Amino acid sequence: MTLPAGLSMLWEQTSPDAALLERFGFTGLPDASEWLSVTLREVWGIDLHGVGRLVISDRNAIVWVRSGSGPLVVKWSCATEQFDRLAASAEILSSLAARGVPVAEPILTTERRARAVQDGPRGPLSMAVLPEVSGVWLDTADLDAVHAAGQCLARLHDALGRESGDSALQMDVGDPRARIRTWLARHDRREVPEASSRLEALLVDLPDLEDTPQLVHNDFRAANILTRGSTVAAVLDFDEVATSHRVNDLARASVYLRTRFTDWRPTSVATRESLRRGYESVRALGEAERAWLEALILWHGLMAIPFGSDPSEWAASLR
Template sequence: MGLSMLWERVEPEQALRERFGFEGFEAVGAWVPGVLAEVWEIEVAGTARMVISDHNAIVWVDTDRGPLVVKWSRAQALFGQLEASARLLRVLDERGVSVAAPLQSTDGRERVVIDGPLGDLSVAVLPEITGDWLDITDEDAVHAAGVCLAELHNALSGYEDDRLPTTNPRSETGLPPLDDDPKQLVHNDFRAANILTQGSKIVGVLDFDEIAWGHRVEDLAYASVYLATRFTGWGPTPPAVRQTLRAGYESVRPLSPAEDERYDDLVRWHEQRCGF
């Protein structure tokens, strides 16, 4: 399937060359096997495809350990945060959340800084999760997504790592503090593009790059407004779908009266902010 951009209207060969220093997809296919063999002791049989998003890349490979995904970033300022996020994925996997836990390198690291053609790259290797993006017309799947978000919040409760962001622009709504719902780590981008399903079952929650501190009801409200969005088709989630998502969430963690009132305010705030 070759090389493509995730959402940018940029020529992918040019982006690959200018952002990462590879002269074509074939060069990536020659570089990745050496890295995986040396650092993870993984034998690569073939490189299927690659997607570029900003200064990040995802490469799908066939290996002696099954289908894997190689993710890297050259945003050096975020290397510490990316390492912390990778470690968090392993913890969430151990706590029963459907995530792709990074494979550890031979020296036990979840993420490794590798010398790339244009400088350091922060690299992680993860199992490929087989599934389809969430279909918001599947009521059972949407309800399951609400359950999954509540369970994710429970799994994140109490987890701390000072390398993860402590500020969250999506919390800056101008609304008064919500004292009865203490802040914790939240996913911060829970929507169809980051939720994989098999039938109506949630089999994977993806992309923890936006994780930050916030109130759980803020995360639920954001998900309620943006659940329908994938990559370029941004638009409001229908009210009936929001209700189903919330019902699934509250089957695990009911909202308090204060959270219930804040939820409605936050939904309106997100709608107005994005012009929905």
Template sequence: MLPMGLSMLWEQVEAEPALRERFGFEGFEAVAEWVPGVLAEVWGIEATGCRRMVISGPNAILWVDSDRGPLVVKWSVVPELFAVLEASARLLRVLDERGVPVAAPLRALDGRERAVVDGPIGALSVGVLPEVTGDWLDIENDEAVFAAGACLAQLHVALTGYEDDRLPTSNPRDATDLPPGLPPLDAAKQLVHNDFRAANLLTQGAKVVGVLDFDDLGWGHRVEDLARAGVYLGTLFTGWKATPSAVRRTLRAGYESVLPLSPAESQWYDVLTEWHAVRSGLR
């Protein structure tokens, strides 16, 4: 559980100076006073309290109580990413409509899924989502891991054919030094999650109730995403550890209960899994 009040997600720096230098707020209390006005003016939401704020690089996540229930407010201060973030918010709504367990953003009063507002020292791209309650994926729960594999396949099906020229058309995590001689794949490249792991998966028992953090969304083959997920599945924020091979097999079995791998994809999977495990040190 993340702490109440203000904290850093993963960086080993003091939170209050980071809040001031990156966003221009003098403290958590200043944020708690500023947020209700923005939510009221742009979304027509009455905020009744701000419980928690986490800083991650140039981004922030806030947990807010409101007349619409518990909310998560996310913002970024990187103008070059504003169009991508808007497109990602639109994608979340589409995925929700296609049955993927994601938090669909609440629309602003003018219909936007995300809004650019004035912050203390510059523009902020802000999104508002309903809070999804659950536990981080426990890789020792075989049923939950199987469900996570099926959920990843469901996500890939929902992403098939989806295009938006504001979203990435390349994969920042491409495996560029793979061994030669891998067979061609029948499946075309498509949008994939790129960060499907315990820290981005909320569960209730054996059910996945929330897939989080589409910030690394990119273009690639589905089997690349599956192999990467198998290697990194057990990682939680700063708690990085190897994923046992039995857990990887369960994740793959869940995936193939929805989308069976072709012989060529199976060969790619074996090579990519080893490649990522060596590259990351998570063996």
């Protein structure tokens, strides 16, 4: 999938012009570009030369621009309740870059901040400016690239484990066994009863996980992984960073790795196995993690089944 030039929606079936006005207060792409030009110059000291595309995703916007500092990607959000998390994740991103992790390191403001809150026409916007990384989104049919992605995820976990973590990112903590049992009791629609029964049976004898929950990416999938050939050029979008067990992040990635924007399909068994082999070539799973991986993949797979029609056959992938 190639994102179109100009103004567009990332996945929603709605008018981008209406969304731009209703969510952010801009009357059109020229209006947004003019505001962005002033903001980049005053806050980052960057001269804007042109806007290539602006893509809206929920209450967030991503803008690809040409500038005096080269090609950049500007991200802003109007979700004020997320501003503390976004600021914390931007700081984490800067720290990861310093550790040699392949990420797009935020360009600091003139006041040396990784993220800034600016007044938009319809309220405050939390903004980050990043260098545009050349590459293509991960092709999950390229098992060598998937293997490299698994290695990258293991190294990313190691780097994130060295971060203390801002209190704004302390999420997703708790006994996974209790969380899964609660989900099975309250939310499982029994779309694939054999998978639900298998998950219930696995929970009975699973050992306790011995590792301490830490920061994890929490959205490691094709849409957030850029590659060059069969190597990882950059891991993108750390906005969902949370505290969890590493094996849970690996399981989530195993289920959602194939997904990309509106192309939302389950990951093949061969791709999942290649991701795991890559991961374990850097960081071997412990005995308890190995036991938990199947259960967690089943759980995330069941949660991924959409309500109503299931054209991508998420349910079938669990049978």
